Amino acid sequence: MDLIIVGAGGHGRCCLDIAREIYDDIVFLDDGLVGKTINDCKVIGGMKDIQVLREKYSNIFIAIGNNKLREELITQAQEIGFNIVNLISNKSIISNYAKIGQGCVIFPNVVIEPNSTIGDGCVICANSVINHDAFIADYSLVNSSSVIRPTALLNKYSHIGCRCLIGKEIEEASSIEDGKVVI
Known part of the structure; x- marks a missing residue:
């Protein structure tokens, strides 16, 4: 199963460990780390790429510690049609x-x-x-x-x-x- 994790900082890396219990095709989105590999997981783009990535990926998790920003990004991902996972x-x-x-x-x-x-x-x-x-x-x-x-x-x-x-x-x-x- 596929998963995009938004945020490759400390919180995102911790979430990645849990995601690996379930998902086998995992990528990050992070505006500041595009093109990097974080803990064996590629950062394939930033938030500007989220719309086009919906064609390939169906599941998303927002790994942002800021409560209000997390809400904004979850709402945006829902509007695009992603499945918001736990x-x-x-x-x-x-x-x-x-x-x-x-x-x-x-x-x-x-x-x-x-x-x-x-x-x-x-x-x-x-x-x-x-x-x-x-x-x-x-x-x-x-x-x-x-x-x-x-x-x-x-x-x-x-x-x-x-x-x-x-x-x-x-x-x-x-x-x-x-x-x-x-x-």
Whole structure:
């Protein structure tokens, strides 16, 4: 199966490792790295090439850490007709009763418990735990080793740092620093 990953920076390279669990024909798009090979994967163009590449590729993943830019690029790819995929590590544990939107990446050692919801375009980094009944709204990012407690609500564009404990509602577009406890 084919896949374009948009973004060949650090986040894109991490997503590539998960993509290799599923896809065998993977290329990058990255305006700043066109013509390079990153981790044995070719950067075949930039964003200006996305429309023409739809003829050859059907699946796309937007590996951009900026929440709002990720939303813009996912919307653009949808309008072109790409299938927006999830990249979910086979080393994660996800309840059959959890809901996950499209365009999400779930890194290794993540636990997503029953009746939790992950919106579209979310990034859940390694070793994080999303407890039961938590709600993570669209285009949010939970960094490594954070815990989102039961019934916590992260509103759209939330950015949670590493090693955080979140146990209440987080306002839209909030950025929580590494190591913070918000209960």
